[in-house]
Amino acid sequence: MSAVATQERHLPGEAGVWVVILGELTLFAAFFSAYVWARGQDPTVFRASQEHLSQGRGVVNTLLLLTSSLCVAAAVRAARAGQPRAARPLLLAAVGGGIGFLLVKVVEYHALFAAGFSPATNDFFTYYFVLTWLHLLHLIFGLSILGFLSRLVGKDELTARELGYLEGGGCFWHMVDLLWIVLFPLLYLVR
């Protein structure tokens, strides 16, 4: 850490963005803990319920978000290198990944409801639906930010403030990815 001199250190986005991100991370940490605690109260029901989730869909969604995040990181780099227009297709690709995630989730919800599962089925499904729905709301909000950013970069040069918007919005999107990275193994894999 000390290898980077203080003057080279750079806050990605505005401080307010980080207040939001750290707040969200804390909130979700509480949700994750509540889930793992509840699982410990009734491991048999949780394990049996997890059998009804498709791990394949979870993996596809993880890959979609990881790739989407990579595109956003590349977009920030392009804009910083003085090529904001090159950031646009990358941001649109990131939006595509997010929409893909949304569609897979809709298919999954539909399949579960069709099979007779609902948030009222048992504790596992209450947590599953509440946690994935909360995450999805953040994803939808993140998609609207990416939409805004993809318009913002359609010019030859960005001001420092605009570059800050891109970095901050990008970090919010990475947070959506990060939360899913924990949610996916908790709900789908850890038995």
Place this chain on the structure above:
Amino acid sequence: MVWLVLVTATLVSWSLRAIGLAVLAVAFVKVRLVGLYFMELRTAPVPLRLAFEAWVVVVGAVLAGLYLLGV
């Protein structure tokens, strides 16, 4: 016979537990990589980077602890 069942059950639940912990550990390594490289916290001001690192360590440890308590 009973002994065999008991030993088998112990080994199976132990391996489930080990797999569960390994899956959690991998997840938190991924989280840290997303934070350090995608969010660029590697070069962010020290307090922010420390706050993030603390989140990874504390949340990872709490989830692992709760998981072990419940198995």
